[in-house]
Amino acid sequence: MRQIAFREALREAMSEEMRRDDRVFLMGEEVAEYNGAYKVSQGMLQEFGAKRVIDTPISELGFTAIGVGAAQNGLRPVLEYMTWNFAVLALDQILNTASKMLAMSGGQVGCPIVFRGPNGSAGQLGAQHSTAFESYYANIPGLKVVSPSNGYDAKGLLKQAIRYEEDPVIFMESEVMYGDKSEVPDEEYYIELGKARVARPGTDVTIVSYNKMMKVSLAAAAELEKEQISAEVIDLRTIRPLDWMTVLESVKKTNRLVIVEEQWPFGSVSSEVAYTIQKEGFDYLDAPIRRLTAADAPLHYAGNLVAAAMPSVEKTVKMVKEVMYLNK
DSSP states (O other): OEEEEHHHHHHHHHHHHHHHOTTEEEEETTSSTTSOTTSTTTTHHHHHOTTTEEEOOSOHHHHHHHHHHHHHTTOEEEEEOSOTTTGGGGHIIIIIIITTHHHHTTTSOOOOOEEEEEOSOOSSSOGGGOOOOHHHHHTSTTOEEEOOSSHHHHHHHHHHHHHTOOSOEEEEEOGGGTTOEEEEOSSOOOOOTTOOEEEEOOSSEEEEEOTTHHHHHHHHHHHHHTTTOOEEEEEOOEEETTOHHHHHHHHHHHOOEEEEOSSOSTTOHHHHHHHHHHHHHGGGOSSOOEEEOOOSSOOOSSHHHHHHHSOOHHHHHHHHHHHTTOOO
16 A cells, blocks of 8 residues: 555556557647646646647647547547636537437437546635535536545546546546545556445544535544544545445434535535435434535635635534434
8 A cells, every 4th residue: 555645546547548548549738748737637648748748728628529529439538627617618519519429329329428626615815716516516417526536436436437438527626626635556547437435434423525525524523522423424435326335224223414515505415415315215214314515606715704604613613413303
């Protein structure tokens, strides 16, 4: 095992698959000469050359169209967006072409492509650079949506997406996690999409989260343990397909569920999780399902407003106590 940064785990995943399969290539803004906006692709231009690590103009719709066309003609592109906030410019290609072509062609034309980049809030970046997009893309049939919380999962899931997935994969990272260290094995490994992970066992309440909100959830579980409250924390890892069975099995044991995410509340990932668990596991619940989301408003620049809008350890602890009927 080695300790490597999140960005290194992503780089290893791409590099290993590019060495194995010459159909795989990386394309995006600043991925080559600049070594990536967040240094995820550092050194890859030197190893693979300019035909496989390709700098693009600032034109998300344009280079996404090229990538989608390449995937439909037998290649396996990886497209990097500098942020998913900019990828809305390419939504026509993702929604109307990549996600639909397999169905529209009667199964004749697939689109094995990975769209990846940072997503959600990264602190004081203002409203136009702080949107979390998991639920947007999870609402599109034909796409798979991955949102890892650590480098180990990121590497295994990205390798799986590049090598084995024949559907378009939306891969959502976080700017504030690129430097986080994780234990990663020396040997090659893959992680199947659609399998959640029990990050911390517990008996009193289930906390479900993903991406960087896992940090909040695990820290809240540690605080709750000081008060003899045992929280089981589940990392969804992939949003579509959604592994609600792992959540249900946990709720059967704990009888309580709190969901923590940085989406806006309306039509969010937590909405889907809450609906499915109450539908399939109503008899196991001893309290209403609760969720903690970002505020239902654009995220402002001011630090105090960011803190007020986003989930926190304190808010999570308070909500867990509410579902346990411990708050006065």
